[in-house]
Amino acid sequence: ARELGGSRVEFYLPELGQQARRRVELEAALRDAVLRDELSLAIQSQFSPDGAVRSGEVLVRWLNGPQGRPVSPGEFIPVAESSGLIKPLTLQVLSQSLQILKELARHGVQCPLSVNFSSILFHDDAFIDGVIELIGESGVAPTSLVIEITESLFIDNHAGLLDNIARLSFFGIRFSLDDFGTGYSNLAYLKKLHLSELKIDKRFVDNLPRDDDNRTIVRSILSIARQLRLKVVAEGVEMAAQADFLAAHGCDLLQGYLLHKPEPAAAWLARVMKNTQ
Ligand code: C2E
Ligand code: CA
Ligand code: CA
Ligand code: CA
Numbered sequence: 001a002r003e004l005g006g007s008r009v010e011f012y013l014p015e016l017g018q019q020a021r022r023r024v025e026l027e028a029a030l031r032d033a034v035l036r037d038e039l040s041l042a043i044q045s046q047f048s049p050d051g052a053v054r055s056g057e058v059l060v061r062w063l064n065g066p067q068g069r070p071v072s073p074g075e076f077i078p079v080a081e082s083s084g085l086i087k088p089l090t091l092q093v094l095s096q097s098l099q100i101l102k103e104l105a106r107h108g109v110q111c112p113l114s115v116n117f118s119s120i121l122f123h124d125d126a127f128i129d130g131v132i133e134l135i136g137e138s139g140v141a142p143t144s145l146v147i148e149i150t151e152s153l154f155i156d157n158h159a160g161l162l163d164n165i166a167r168l169s170f171f172g173i174r175f176s177l178d179d180f181g182t183g184y185s186n187l188a189y190l191k192k193l194h195l196s197e198l199k200i201d202k203r204f205v206d207n208l209p210r211d212d213d214n215r216t217i218v219r220s221i222l223s224i225a226r227q228l229r230l231k232v233v234a235e236g237v238e239m240a241a242q243a244d245f246l247a248a249h250g251c252d253l254l255q256g257y258l259l260h261k262p263e264p265a266a267a268w269l270a271r272v273m274k275n276t277q
Pocket of ligand 4 (some may be wrong): 179201202235
């Protein structure tokens with residue numbers, strides 16, 4: 001019956017589990033949303049310990065998902081990755097981010113943006129060509145863009161992956177290693193990734209400065225980063241005591257609800273430009 005095509009799919013749906021059905025529904029709706037360019041951006045500011053906004057992280061938003069309800073990236077990014085939609089999705093996120101960077105540059109505001117890239121994207125040379133072309137055409141300085149990659153990169157090691165990271169790096173784009181400490185990183189490997197920054201995962205920031213283990217882990221990360229001349233961003237900062245501990249131990253940038261919650265890109269842009277006039 002499968003060969004009969006699309007009209008037959010519904011026939012099978014009741015037999016699928018609840019989870020599988022949600023996935024099929026999400027993938028179809030996400031395909032439409034990407035086709036119609038309906039995804040939007042939120043931006044969360046990153047602060048130096050003196051309280052100044054230095055940069056921002058771009059977070060994709062799907063506000064109008066199935067039944068008109070928002071879907072979190074934690075749910076739809078894995079669907080995008082397994083369906084190939086991650087490529088057009090990332091190009092749309094990048095293209096909207098470049099528009100914002102153009103506006104900032106036009107007003108003389110220096111504020112780099114970080115964009116999240118799934119590791120599977122680095123296996124596709126043609127996709128990386130497209131990224132370089134898009135940035136080139138935009139006229140935005142590649143140095144104002146940071147790409148966040150995660151430690152899962154270490155698991156699916158692939159020859160072309162390092163080459164593509166190197167290509168983007170030689171083009172001027174900087175790299176940040178997201179969720180640092182949660183994977184299986186081999187410290188020697190850090191050098192090969194052309195990194196300029198590490199992000200300490202929220203789980204190590206939680207319960208600072210009370211938790212002995214997290215205190216030790218965070219101090220070690222900061223010390224490794226200093227020796228490798230990498231900047232450090234702490235994510236998930238929710239309490240002043242965490243910010244104080246991180247600042248006292250030399251963390252470069254703080255990000256979290258304590259300082260700023262992700263906000264729609266247009267509102268973020270307007271506010272950042274007003275505050276720097
Ligand atoms: P992430 O890259 O680790 O991003 C940080 C997440 O933590 C964001 O969730 C952010 O809203 C949230 N967050 C920030 N500060 C705090 C805080 O103080 N407390 C708590 N509890 N949470 C905080 P969000 O926006 O739901 O994104 C979830 C994940 O989805 C991201 O985790 C990232 O892995 C992925 N993601 C988001 N946008 C993109 C994208 O454009 N492309 C790709 N490939 N992945 C994305
Ligand atoms: Ca991130
Ligand atoms: Ca993160
Ligand atoms: Ca995280």
